[in-house]
Amino acid sequence: MLFHVRMDVRIPHDMDLTVREETVAREKAYSQELQRSGKWPQIWRIVGEYSNYSIFDVESNDELHEILSGLPLFPYMDITVTPLATHPSDVKA
Amino acid sequence: MLFHVRMDVRIPHDMDLTVREETVAREKAYSQELQRSGKWPQIWRIVGEYSNYSIFDVESNDELHEILSGLPLFPYMDITVTPLATHPSDVKA
Amino acid sequence: MLFHVRMDVRIPHDMDLTVREETVAREKAYSQELQRSGKWPQIWRIVGEYSNYSIFDVESNDELHEILSGLPLFPYMDITVTPLATHPSDVKA
Amino acid sequence: MLFHVRMDVRIPHDMDLTVREETVAREKAYSQELQRSGKWPQIWRIVGEYSNYSIFDVESNDELHEILSGLPLFPYMDITVTPLATHPSDVKA
Amino acid sequence: MLFHVRMDVRIPHDMDLTVREETVAREKAYSQELQRSGKWPQIWRIVGEYSNYSIFDVESNDELHEILSGLPLFPYMDITVTPLATHPSDVKA
Amino acid sequence: MLFHVRMDVRIPHDMDLTVREETVAREKAYSQELQRSGKWPQIWRIVGEYSNYSIFDVESNDELHEILSGLPLFPYMDITVTPLATHPSDVKA
Amino acid sequence: MLFHVRMDVRIPHDMDLTVREETVAREKAYSQELQRSGKWPQIWRIVGEYSNYSIFDVESNDELHEILSGLPLFPYMDITVTPLATHPSDVKA
Amino acid sequence: MLFHVRMDVRIPHDMDLTVREETVAREKAYSQELQRSGKWPQIWRIVGEYSNYSIFDVESNDELHEILSGLPLFPYMDITVTPLATHPSDVKA
Amino acid sequence: MLFHVRMDVRIPHDMDLTVREETVAREKAYSQELQRSGKWPQIWRIVGEYSNYSIFDVESNDELHEILSGLPLFPYMDITVTPLATHPSDVKA
Amino acid sequence: MLFHVRMDVRIPHDMDLTVREETVAREKAYSQELQRSGKWPQIWRIVGEYSNYSIFDVESNDELHEILSGLPLFPYMDITVTPLATHPSDVKA
Numbered sequence: 070m071l072f073h074v075r076m077d078v079r080i081p082h083d084m085d086l087t088v089r090e091e092t093v094a095r096e097k098a099y100s101q102e103l104q105r106s107g108k109w110p111q112i113w114r115i116v117g118e119y120s121n122y123s124i125f126d127v128e129s130n131d132e133l134h135e136i137l138s139g140l141p142l143f144p145y146m147d148i149t150v151t152p153l154a155t156h157p158s159d160v161k162a
Numbered sequence: 163m164l165f166h167v168r169m170d171v172r173i174p175h176d177m178d179l180t181v182r183e184e185t186v187a188r189e190k191a192y193s194q195e196l197q198r199s200g201k202w203p204q205i206w207r208i209v210g211e212y213s214n215y216s217i218f219d220v221e222s223n224d225e226l227h228e229i230l231s232g233l234p235l236f237p238y239m240d241i242t243v244t245p246l247a248t249h250p251s252d253v254k255a
Numbered sequence: 256m257l258f259h260v261r262m263d264v265r266i267p268h269d270m271d272l273t274v275r276e277e278t279v280a281r282e283k284a285y286s287q288e289l290q291r292s293g294k295w296p297q298i299w300r301i302v303g304e305y306s307n308y309s310i311f312d313v314e315s316n317d318e319l320h321e322i323l324s325g326l327p328l329f330p331y332m333d334i335t336v337t338p339l340a341t342h343p344s345d346v347k348a
Numbered sequence: 349m350l351f352h353v354r355m356d357v358r359i360p361h362d363m364d365l366t367v368r369e370e371t372v373a374r375e376k377a378y379s380q381e382l383q384r385s386g387k388w389p390q391i392w393r394i395v396g397e398y399s400n401y402s403i404f405d406v407e408s409n410d411e412l413h414e415i416l417s418g419l420p421l422f423p424y425m426d427i428t429v430t431p432l433a434t435h436p437s438d439v440k441a
Numbered sequence: 442m443l444f445h446v447r448m449d450v451r452i453p454h455d456m457d458l459t460v461r462e463e464t465v466a467r468e469k470a471y472s473q474e475l476q477r478s479g480k481w482p483q484i485w486r487i488v489g490e491y492s493n494y495s496i497f498d499v500e501s502n503d504e505l506h507e508i509l510s511g512l513p514l515f516p517y518m519d520i521t522v523t524p525l526a527t528h529p530s531d532v533k534a
Numbered sequence: 535m536l537f538h539v540r541m542d543v544r545i546p547h548d549m550d551l552t553v554r555e556e557t558v559a560r561e562k563a564y565s566q567e568l569q570r571s572g573k574w575p576q577i578w579r580i581v582g583e584y585s586n587y588s589i590f591d592v593e594s595n596d597e598l599h600e601i602l603s604g605l606p607l608f609p610y611m612d613i614t615v616t617p618l619a620t621h622p623s624d625v626k627a
Numbered sequence: 628m629l630f631h632v633r634m635d636v637r638i639p640h641d642m643d644l645t646v647r648e649e650t651v652a653r654e655k656a657y658s659q660e661l662q663r664s665g666k667w668p669q670i671w672r673i674v675g676e677y678s679n680y681s682i683f684d685v686e687s688n689d690e691l692h693e694i695l696s697g698l699p700l701f702p703y704m705d706i707t708v709t710p711l712a713t714h715p716s717d718v719k720a
Numbered sequence: 721m722l723f724h725v726r727m728d729v730r731i732p733h734d735m736d737l738t739v740r741e742e743t744v745a746r747e748k749a750y751s752q753e754l755q756r757s758g759k760w761p762q763i764w765r766i767v768g769e770y771s772n773y774s775i776f777d778v779e780s781n782d783e784l785h786e787i788l789s790g791l792p793l794f795p796y797m798d799i800t801v802t803p804l805a806t807h808p809s810d811v812k813a
Numbered sequence: 814m815l816f817h818v819r820m821d822v823r824i825p826h827d828m829d830l831t832v833r834e835e836t837v838a839r840e841k842a843y844s845q846e847l848q849r850s851g852k853w854p855q856i857w858r859i860v861g862e863y864s865n866y867s868i869f870d871v872e873s874n875d876e877l878h879e880i881l882s883g884l885p886l887f888p889y890m891d892i893t894v895t896p897l898a899t900h901p902s903d904v905k906a
Numbered sequence: 907m908l909f910h911v912r913m914d915v916r917i918p919h920d921m922d923l924t925v926r927e928e929t930v931a932r933e934k935a936y937s938q939e940l941q942r943s944g945k946w947p948q949i950w951r952i953v954g955e956y957s958n959y960s961i962f963d964v965e966s967n968d969e970l971h972e973i974l975s976g977l978p979l980f981p982y983m984d985i986t987v988t989p990l991a992t993h994p995s996d997v998k999a
Contacts, residue, residue, distance in 0.1 A: 070316050071206060072338070073215050074396065081361050082918050082981070097251045104253045113164060113246040116967050117911065117974040117985035121249055122166050130256050130395050134340035137396040144361070148396035152258070152338055153206040154320035156214055158190045160197045163967050165989070167768065174733050175267050175330070209316050210260065210323040210334035223767050223907050227991035230768040237733070241768035245909070245989055247971035257392060259401050268453050268516070283437045290439045299350060299432040302502050303446065303509040303520035307435055308352050339392040342400055344376045346383045349502050351524070353582065360547050409442050409581050413526035416582040423547070427582040431444070431524055433506035443578060445587050454639050454702070469623045476625045485536060485618040488688050489632065489695040489706035493621055494538050525578040528586055530562045532569045535688050537710070539861065546826050595628050595860050599712035602861040609826070613861035617630070617710055619692035629857060631866050640732050640795070655902045662904045671815060671897040674781050675725065675788040675799035679900055680817050711857040714865055716841045718848045721874050722950060723896070724959050748995045755997045764908060764990040772993055773910050781814050785898035803816070803896055804950035805878035807958055809934045811941045818954065825919050874953050881954040888919070892954035 070126065071153040072133055077120045080145045095141040103136060124153075164219055164246040165226055171212045173238045188234040196229060217246075257312055257339040258319055264305045266331045281327040289322060310339075350405055350432040351412055357398045359424045374420040387415060403432075443498055443525040444505055450491045452517045467513040475508060496525075536591055536618040537598055543584045545610045560606040568601060589618075629684055629711040630691055636677045638703045653699040661694060682711075722777055722804040723784055729770045731796045746792040754787060775804075815870055815897040816877055822863045824889045839885040847880060868897075908963055908990040909970055915956045917982045932978040940973060961990075 080089060103109040111124040127133045137148055155162045173182060196202040204217040220226045230241055248255045266275060289295040297310040313319045323334055341348045359368060382388040390403040406412045416427055434441045452461060475481040483496040499505045509520055527534045545554060568574040576589040592598045602613055620627045638647060661667040669682040685691045695706055713720045731740060754760040762775040778784045788799055806813045824833060847853040855868040871877045881892055899906045917926060940946035948961040964970045974985055992999045 072316075072395075073206065073208075082921075084361075100251045101253050104251075112249045112252050113166065114249040114971055115166075116245040116247050116909075116971045117987040119975075122244070122246065130258075130338040131340045133338070134393055134395045138398075150338055150396040151215070152209040152316040152319070152336055153215070154209050154317045156205045156207040158193045158197075159205050160194050165767075165967075175270075177733075207320055209258075209320045210336040212324075223909075223989040224991045226989070227765055227767045231770075243768040243989055245967040245970070245987055247968045259392065259394075268456075286437045287439050290437075298435045298438050299352065300435040300506055301352075302431040302433050302444075302506045303522040305510075308430070308432070337401070338395040339401065340395050342391045342393040344379045344383075345391050346380050351502075351581075363547075409444075409524040410526045412524070413579055413581045417584075429524055429582040431502040431505070431522055433503045445578065445580075454642075472623045473625050476623075484621045484624050485538065486621040486692060487538075488617040488619050488630075488692045489708040491696075494616070494618070523587070524581040525587070526581050528577045528579040530565045530569075531577050532566050537688075537860075549826075595630075595710040596712045598710070599858055599860045603863075615710055615861040617688040617691070617708055619689045631857065631859075640735075658902045659904050662902075670900045670903050671817065672785055672900040673817075674723075674785045674896040674898050675801040677789075680895070680897070709866070710860040711866070712860050714856045714858040716844045716848075717856050718845050723874075724950065724952075751995045752997050755995075763993045763996050764910065765993040766910075767989040767991050773988070773990070781816075781896040782898045784896070801896055802959070803874040803877070803894055803953040804959070805875045805953050807949045807951040809937045809941075810949050811938050816953075828919075878951055878953045882956075894954040 070128065072125045072127065073151040073153050074123045074125055074137070075120065075149045076123065076140075076142075077118070077147040078142055078145060079119075079147065080142070092141050099139070099141055108132075108136060163221065164217055166244040166246050167216045167218055167230070168242045169214050169216065169233075170240040171235055171238060172240065173235070185234050192232070192234055201225075201229060256314065257310055259337040259339050260309045260311055260323070261301075261335045262307050262309065262326075263333040264328055264331060265333065266328070278327045285325070285327055294318075294322060349407065350403055352430040352432050353402045353404055353416070354394075354428045355400050355402065355419075355421075356426040357421055357424060358426065359421070371420045378418070378420055382415060387411075442500065443496055445523040445525050446495045446497055446509070447521045448493050448495065448512075449519040450514055450517060451519065452514070464513050471511070471513055480504075480508065535593065536589055538616040538618050539588045539590055539602070540614045541586050541588065541605075541607075542612040543607055543610060544612065545607070557606050564604070564606055573597075573601060628686065629682055631709040631711050632681045632683055632695070633707045634679050634681065634698075635705040636700055636703060637705065638700070650699050657697070657699055666690075666694060721779065722775055724802040724804050725774045725776055725788070726800045727772050727774065727791075728798040729793055729796060730798065731793070743792050750790070750792055759783075759787060814872065815868055817895040817897050818867045818869055818881070819893045820865050820867065820884075820886075821891040822886055822889060823891065824886070836885050843883070843885055852876075852880060907965065908961055910988040910990050911960045911962055911974070912986045913958050913960065913977075914984040915979055915982060916984065917979070929978050936976070936978055945969075945973060 080092075100109060100112065104112065108125060108127055109123060110126050113122050114120075115122060125133055125136065127136065133150065137143065137150075140146065193202060193205065197205065201218060201220055202216060203219050206215050207213075208215060218226055218229065220229065226243065230236065230243075233239065286295060286298065290298065294311060294313055295309060296312050299308050300306075301308060311319055311322065313322065319336065323329065323336075326332065359371075379388060379391065383391065387404060387406055388402060389405050392401050393399075394401060404412055404415065406415065412429065416422065416429075419425065472481060472484065476484065480497060480499055481495060482498050485494050486492075487494060497505055497508065499508065505522065509515065509522075512518065545557075565574060565577065569577065573590060573592055574588060575591050578587050579585075580587060590598055590601065592601065598615065602608065602615070605611065638650075658667060658670065662670065666683060666685055667681060668684050671680050672678075673680060683691055683694065685694065691708065695701065695708075698704065751760060751763065755763065759776060759778055760774060761777050764773050765771075766773060776784055776787065778787065784801065788794065788801075791797065824836075844853060844856065848856065852869060852871055853867060854870050857866050858864075859866060869877055869880065871880065877894065881887065881894075884890065917929075937946060937949065941949065945962060945964055946960060947963050950959050951957075952959060962970055962973065964973065970987065974980065974987075977983065
């Protein structure tokens with residue numbers, strides 16, 4: 070089941086630099102593990118912003134919330150989730 | 163080069179039904195031809211709305227505008243285009 | 256799987272009165288059948304508005320879109336869907 | 349009398365961690381006591397956000413404000429209250 | 442129990458003039474009967490707008506919705522309802 | 535001459551607690567003196583928010599600004615003022 | 628007593644041309660009479676828009692509403708009124 | 721003196737097709753004459769929208785309003801004007 | 814050439830009080846010098862807000878930006894500039 | 907390929923003054939190098955704001971994001987990117 074997610078990262082300017090770098094590194098590892106598992110099949114950078122559009126493929130709303138709230142940067146992000154359905158014109162459907 | 167596009171369809175309620183059906187049919191054919199060509203690799207329905215999120219893969223801004231303004235439903239849609247870049251965490255990049 | 260849905264009804268003022276009444280009657284029957292089936296467990300009127308908040312309990316995003324786009328008033332409504340997860344403080348969870 | 353409430357939690361990033369954990373624990377206990385009393389019959393997590401949708405069942409506006417302003421996280425939340433009425437299509441009404 | 446209500450009137454420009462005048466006259470009579478009953482204790486015109494701020498004093502959310510949805514101009518108004526509680530500084534409370 | 539005022543209080547989380555309590559106490563005394571003088575005839579709490587709707591009855595715009603800018607919490611509030619006129623349906627006018 | 632007013636004119640595209648021209652002419656005469664009386668001391672066109680910013684100098688909110696609601700284009704305008712006070716830095720005050 | 725202008729074209733769907741085509745043709749001629757005169761040095765299409773960003777180079781606000789309000793499509797456009805100043809980093813300044 | 818300007822002052826709550834008072838005093842002197850020169854012919858306080866509406870009369874956009882960016886409170890203000898043209902109904906034009 | 911970019915600078919008030927000045931100086935050098943290379947052909951100050959409108963001319967979305975995210979002030983700016991296409995009325999196209 071697919072969901073469209075927008076994440077806007079707002080790390081406080083006064084965060085300790087070491088903590089920041091370590092958190093961003095953990096975020097990357099966490100994301101890549103989910104990408105490899107197939108749960109997070111797509112991620113794109115929005116040009117000019119510290120933001121991404123992503124597609125998630127999960128079993129349930131609960132699984133998606135567990136994944137998103139487990140993001141190391143979750144406390145510093147605004148996240149918007151949109152449920153997706155098959156489009157009637159989709160040639161792959 | 164990838165672009166994220168949101169399309170919200172707002173067909174006037176007083177449009178002639180035959181014209182409407184014919185236009186929607188042409189829209190579907192137009193979209194599917196572009197999907198098959200690889201220019202419009204993804205399209206999803208937004209749940210509960212007469213709207214879609216799509217990904218376009220084009221050579222230039224001009225090509226994208228030519229494609230979008232050629233949509234049979236273009237006069238009846240609100241369209242928002244967001245340029246996408248490779249995300250540094252993308253395992254496929 | 257639960258979804259929170261807000262529906263705002265905007266029937267055009269110039270709709271034929273008989274068509275309007277017949278559509279609203281079909282909407283009611285459609286809604287009540289879904290309520291009885293357990294797919295649409297809750298519906299409340301928003302005070303002062305021709306709008307409702309509803310809870311849907313469905314198997315998938317596709318099923319929810321099929322239900323919502325099948326509403327007789329669908330062409331005349333603005334619909335916003337929010338996926339819900341179990342709250343960690345919910346005593347019933 | 350039913351009310352629909354949205355709560356968005358915005359705890360300052362520099363709050364002392366012990367104070368934060370203690371406040372969140374008190375919030376949970378406070379909420380669960382009200383849920384068990386029947387005043388707060390439903391609570392759902394909004395997927396991807398530190399937010400909830402809730403239904404309250406109270407005697408009066410004053411009682412609802414007393415409950416909400418007593419929330420341990422009240423100073424750190426944006427709260428929106430919407431009064432609900434019986435929907436004419438509600439099969440349980 | 443008090444509620445704050447804002448009403449913005451948007452009568453379509455092409456409404457038949459006789460129907461319009463008759464509807465506005467019924468609206469006035471309806472409002473004045475409720476004012477005299479004590480259910481609608483206050484109404485003010487917003488300067489420069491075809492809008493009002495009102496205070497309603499009712500027994501329940503259901504009663505308020507019944508009153509508001511019964512307004513002859515209800516199909517042509519945007520209405521926003523805000524529940525009110527006693528203010529701790531109110532000298533009359 | 536009547537004005538409708540909305541006040542949203544946003545006291546910074548790091549304000550010294552003694553200063554805060556003293557300021558809130560002064561705000562209450564200031565408000566109650568104006569209520570008793572007839573300048574501030576009504577004040578209601580907005581349910582679920584640290585906000586109020588108020589009615590002011592003053593001689594001029596200058597007098598209203600002098601009153602509002604003298605509020606002890608003025609530096610910590612967002613204030614919106616709307617001038618009110620007599621409503622043609624008001625039975626008390 | 629001064630008020631800042633913004634008026635945005637939205638004449639329906641299907642208004643009869645003669646009615647339109649006659650209404651616009653009456654609007655101009657009405658405005659100029661008020662300007663000459665001193666009630667409407669200033670009016671500026673907003674560049675690129677069918678809109679104006681104006682200053683009104685009236686005795687009361689009721690007088691201002693009477694003036695504004697009497698504008699021949701009133702049914703076709705969005706109007707926003709802001710009460711003005713003397714600025715403490717104003718060298719003319 | 722430079723101004724940044726955004727124009728969003730909203731031609732009513734029921735406009736007569738001949739009138740529409742004739743108006744759009746006049747708009748093009750009007751724009752090109754101003755471009756050649758140096759008053760309208762730049763114009764770009766916004767991808768996916770019936771809109772443009774333009775730069776105007778005029779002597780005064782009055783001249784700009786005269787130009788914009790003279791556009792054949794002026795009654796069918798939303799226009800936003802932003803005055804521009806020399807940027808301190810501009811290598812051409 | 815006239816411009817309409819709105820300034821909203823947002824001085825940080827933790828600014829040193831002496832610095833604050835000195836900055837506000839310099840702001841007043843700067844404003845009054847410009848008022849006396851005829852560049853800043855009008856300034857009004859917006860009732861209930863730490864904001865003003867002003868009219869500037871300058872030779873060019875560059876001159877206006879130089880004036881505004883030189884305001885001692887410029888780093889602590891949100892400023893919106895609207896170019897004004899002569900209104901066709903203005904009796905003084 | 908052209909892109910329209912708006913940048914709003916929001917440097918935290920408590921940033922060390924030396925760091926601030928050094929960052930702003932590096933921003934200027936970075937911008938001017940890109941202007942001279944032809945990648946950033948135009949930049950204008952928005953009157954009254956610490957903001958600019960710019961035009962970028964790049965090979966791809968990825969190149970634009972690399973340029974923008976490399977701005978020394980990138981962590982302190984809100985950036986909005988709009989892809990541009992050739993306008994059919996452009997006399998230079």
